[in-house]
Amino acid sequence: xxxxxxxxxxxxxxxxxxxxxxxxxxxxxxxxxxxxxxxxxxxxxxxxxxxxxxxxxxxxxxxxxxxxxxxxxxxxxxxxxxxxxxxxxxxxxxxxxxxxxxxxxxxxxxxxxxxxxxxxxxxxxxxxxxxxxxxxxxxxxxxxxxxxxxxxxxxxxxxxxxxxxxxxxxxxxxxxxxxxxxxxxxxxxxxxxxxxxxxxxxxxxxxxxxxx
Amino acid sequence: xxxxxxxxxxxxxxxxxxxxxxxxxxxxxxxxxxxxxxxxxxxxxxxxxxxxxxxxxxxxxxxxxxxxxxxxxxxxxxxxxxxxxxxxxxxxxxxxxxxxxxxxxxxxxxxxxxxxxxxx
Numbered sequence: 001x002x003x004x005x006x007x008x009x010x011x012x013x014x015x016x017x018x019x020x021x022x023x024x025x026x027x028x029x030x031x032x033x034x035x036x037x038x039x040x041x042x043x044x045x046x047x048x049x050x051x052x053x054x055x056x057x058x059x060x061x062x063x064x065x066x067x068x069x070x071x072x073x074x075x076x077x078x079x080x081x082x083x084x085x086x087x088x089x090x091x092x093x094x095x096x097x098x099x100x101x102x103x104x105x106x107x108x109x110x111x112x113x114x115x116x117x118x119x120x121x122x123x124x125x126x127x128x129x130x131x132x133x134x135x136x137x138x139x140x141x142x143x144x145x146x147x148x149x150x151x152x153x154x155x156x157x158x159x160x161x162x163x164x165x166x167x168x169x170x171x172x173x174x175x176x177x178x179x180x181x182x183x184x185x186x187x188x189x190x191x192x193x194x195x196x197x198x199x200x201x202x203x204x205x206x207x208x209x210x211x212x
Numbered sequence: 213x214x215x216x217x218x219x220x221x222x223x224x225x226x227x228x229x230x231x232x233x234x235x236x237x238x239x240x241x242x243x244x245x246x247x248x249x250x251x252x253x254x255x256x257x258x259x260x261x262x263x264x265x266x267x268x269x270x271x272x273x274x275x276x277x278x279x280x281x282x283x284x285x286x287x288x289x290x291x292x293x294x295x296x297x298x299x300x301x302x303x304x305x306x307x308x309x310x311x312x313x314x315x316x317x318x319x320x321x322x323x324x325x326x327x328x329x330x331x332x
Contacts, residue, residue: 026300034319098226101233113226120224120271121318124298137303140271142223 002053005166007194012201013046019204020044023129024172024185027122034118035096037176044172051154054167054186058150061171061184062086067111068146068153069119072162073127075138076200079189080162081123082154087147089181090115096179116143126170126185134200154188165191216332217243217262221253221280222269222296227320231267231296234325250275254283263291265332267325270297270304278304281313294328296320 008016021044028041049057058066067090070082085093094107094114102110120143131138146153153159168187175182189197218235222228228246235244245260247253249272257263266284270277277295285293294314297304308315316324 030317030319033321098230101226101229110226113224117224117226121298124300128299128301131301131303137301140299142271142273 002049002056005048005050007048007166008198008201011205012198015201015205016197017044017046019129019133020046020126020170020172023126024170026129027125028174030121030125031118031174031176034121035093035176037096037178040175040177042171042173042175044170046171047169048166049169051164051167051188054169054188055151055154057169057171058084058154058184058186062150064088065147065149066153067115068148069116069123069143070146070153070156070159071119071123071127071143072141072158073138074140075131076134076136076196077130077138077189077193078162079164079187079193080159081127081140082159082186082188083119083122083183084150084153084186085115085181085183089179092179093118093176093181096176112145116145119143119145122174122183122185126187133204135203136200159188162188163191164188165194168197215241215243216264217245217260218265218267218329218332219245219247219253219257219263219284220267221247221250221272221277222267223248223272224269227269227318230320231325234320234322235329238322238326238329249273250277250280250283253280257284257287263288265329266291266293267296267328268293270295270299278307278311281308281311285311285313292328292332296324296328 028039032039065087066084068084173182268277296316298318
């Protein structure tokens with residue numbers, strides 16, 4: 001088992017999980033609207049690990065190569081948000097999204113852009129929940145698509161340009177039941193974000209009149 | 213519905229295709245202008261006298277959808293503008309409200325686009 005970093009206490013971790021529970025609930029509802037199927041969502045589990053351990057964890061869970069959409073973000077927290085789908089399922093997701101718009105023989109041509117749009121919506125749901133709870137605005141970059149092993153997609157140029165300190169490993173699985181497809185979301189936080197994260201969660205708990 | 217013009221601005225080709233397909237289905241007589249970003253939208257609307265509906269993404273290369281909306285609103289005060297975005301932060305919604313434009317959360321669905329078009 002990778003070494004879990006103790007960044008937040010139990011109460012802070014619980015509050016953060018609740019924030020993401022809301023964000024990912026919105027994301028699942030959005031994904032369901034997009035693909036026209038029921039989407040099941042696991043309760044988000046959060047842990048903080050270093051990047052190497054995050055790659056190991058993802059590799060174990062993804063069992064093979066992945067299609068990934070990543071988006072840089074800045075504001076009260078900075079870093080990179082990533083959504084990953086098993087590579088052999090991504091075209092199926094695109095088909096569900098575009099079956100009324102694009103003919104089957106042209107689906108591959110639109111795979112990258114369609115997955116970017118799905119990633120954009122899911123990742124922004126999580127980031128928007130964080131921004132709203134922190135009462136601050138977050139900016140995000142345009143989505144970037146990549147494919148390969150978990151190691152490959154977590155070490156692309158755009159990811160490595162960020163000075164990643166720790167990985168907030170948000171394990172949440174989206175299952176599109178009829179198609180046995182699951183995705184993972186991770187947030188890589190830069191060096192300045194750890195303190196800000198603690199500070200912002202404490203402010204949020206105070207607003208709720210919960211003693212930290 | 214009458215013959216009107218709709219401007220669709222989104223950097224995602226897939227999103228533009230989906231919106232365009234719904235507009236063509238709901239309002240087949242309408243003229244559709246597509247643009248991939250703010251500059252493209254301004255260039256393509258230069259010679260257009262009247263645009264009735266504008267559907268704008270927020271996060272795009274170059275200027276964002278709110279900045280674009282401010283410019284277009286001045287040029288086309290009668291147009292009905294809506295931000296259609298995945299960036300669903302309350303702060304962005306407040307800015308859209310302040311500007312007097314609609315705010316519609318992605319994903320794109322027939323109901324949402326139909327709702328935007330109905331009021332034009």
